[in-house]
Amino acid sequence: MFEEVEHRIGYTFKNKDLLKQAFTHISYARDAGIPHYETLEFLGDALLNFLIVDLLVESFPEKREGALASLKAYLISEEFFCELARELGLPEHILMSRGKKNVSIIGDVFEALWAAVYVDSGRDCNLVKELFTRLFKDRILETIRSRKVKRDYKTLLQEITQKRWRERPLYRVISVEGPEHARIFTVESSIRGMSAVGKGKSKKEAEQEAAKKLVEKLQKEDIQT
C-alpha cells in the first residue's frame, strides 16, 4: 500500500514501520496501539525548514535576507506542503480514525515523511537533499517565478485565512506614540480569536509586522480535529 509512496519519492524504506508511522495520525495510533507521526513531524519541520532555506540561498545568492525570509514564509507554510503532498498523492494514505484530513494534517504528514526518510537512511542529509531537490527544486523555483509566492505578509495572511476559513483578518491600531517626526504605530492583527501585535514607523509597516507574526503563529499551531 505504501509502495506507491516509495515509488513517488524515489526511496525504498528499510524499515517499513517507520514509513507507516509517518502516515499514522494519533487517532488511529491510539486505536491500533502503534506509534503516530508527531515526533517525526517535529523533526521533519526542522528538516524541511533547512532544505528550503538551503535551496533558497543556493538559488538566489544575491538576494537579501529579508527577501529570502518572505519567500521562505510561504514555502514552509502548511498550505504549500499540503499542495506538494497532494501532488504526490499522499493524503489517501493517511491513517485516521476520526476527524478530517485537513490542510494542517496533510502538511504534518508531508513533514513526517521526510523525517522518516532521513531517519531510515541512517540520517543521510545528502540523500534527503538529493531526493527533495530532484522532486521539488523546479517546482519551487517555478512557484517563486510565477509570483505565487506573495512577498508581503498582509497578502500571505489573507490568502491563508481565506483558504482555511473564508474569512479576512482584521487590523486595528492600538496606539500611536512619540513625537510627530518619530511616530511609533502599534497595530494588532487578528482572526478567529488569535492575534498578534506589530510596531512600525507607519501604519502600513506596523500592519506588515502584525501580519507576519500572525502568519508565523498560524503556521505553528496544530489543528488536530
Ligand code: MN
Ligand atoms: Mn507541522
